[in-house]
Amino acid sequence: MAITLIDPPGLPAIDAYRQVSIATGSKLVFVAGQVSWDADGTTVGEGDLAAQVERCYLNAATALAAAGATFRDAAKLTAYVVDWTPDKLPVFLSGVARAADRLGITPLPPATLIGVAALDIPDHLVEVEVTAVLD
Numbered sequence: 001m002a003i004t005l006i007d008p009p010g011l012p013a014i015d016a017y018r019q020v021s022i023a024t025g026s027k028l029v030f031v032a033g034q035v036s037w038d039a040d041g042t043t044v045g046e047g048d049l050a051a052q053v054e055r056c057y058l059n060a061a062t063a064l065a066a067a068g069a070t071f072r073d074a075a076k077l078t079a080y081v082v083d084w085t086p087d088k089l090p091v092f093l094s095g096v097a098r099a100a101d102r103l104g105i106t107p108l109p110p111a112t113l114i115g116v117a118a119l120d121i122p123d124h125l126v127e128v129e130v131t132a133v134l135d
Contacts, residue, residue, distance in 0.1 A: 001072065001073070001135070002023055002024050002025025002026075002073060002133045002134055002135045003021055003022070003023055003024075003025070003072070003073055003074070003075055003109070003132075003133055004021070004022040004024075005018035005020070005021055005022075005108055005109060005110075006018055006019070006020045006022065007019045007020070008020060016093060016096070016108070016111065017077070017108050017109060017110055017111040018108050018109065018110060019110060020110060021074075021075040021076060021109050021110050023075045023133035024133075024135075025073075025133040025134045025135045026134075026135065027133065027134040027135070028131065028132070028133055028134075029064065029067040029069050029073070029130075029131065029132040029133070029134065030129075030131055031060050031063040031064060031067075031129055031130040031131070031132070032063070032129060033078075033080065033127040033128065033129040034056045034057075034059035034060045034063065034127065034128050034129070034130075035052075035055075035056060035059070035119065035120065035124045035126070035127050036051070036052035036055035036056055036059075036124060036125075036126070037055075037059070038055075043121075043123040043124065046123050047123075047125075048125075049081070049088060049091045049092060049095065049125050049126065050091045050092070050094040050095035050098065051095065052095065052124070052125045052126050053079075053091075053092055053094075053095025053096055053098075053099070053126050053128070054095040054096075054098040054099045054102070055099075056079075056095075056099075056126055056127065056128040057071075057095070057096060057099030057100075057103070057107065057128060058099055058102065058103070059128075060128050060129075060130045061099075061103050061105075063130075064130065064132055067132070067134075068134060069132040069134055070105065071103065071105045071107040071109075071130075072105065073132040073133060073134055074107060074109040074130050074131070074132045075109055075110075075131050075132060075133045076109055076110055076111075076112075076130070076131040077107065077109050077110070077111040077112075077128065077129070077130050077131075078111070078112045078113075078114065078128070078129050078130075079092070079111065079112070079113045079114070079126060079127070079128045080114050080115075080116045080119065080126065080127045080128075081113060081114070081115055081116065081125065081126050082115075082116055082117070082118060082119055082124070082125050082126070083115070083117075084113070084114075084115025084116070085115075092113070092126075095126075109130075
């Protein structure tokens, strides 16, 4: 496998992700920010952050699969959340857990969550982008 995830001594161990991703592969996969659209471009989970997070992860998994990758190959994940406040974290993590259950994975690459004022359309509450590395 091209990715090794670690929490080095001196940094806190976070349940939702690992602090460091060591990539040794030779093929990089960059997945554009995925929003909560279905294949027809209809927003899934309007007004429901957890449902939208789940759909974003499912869409990212579909994009990764098209490149021959899975979340096990993910080296870095970035999530952009509209009007982020820390009290939304349990809802966000619920959406991640639901996606992980459906995909049969534990997505733990280093992750960054960024609060933003808005995304592409008002119905979208979250966008998720992934970088993966393959052998």
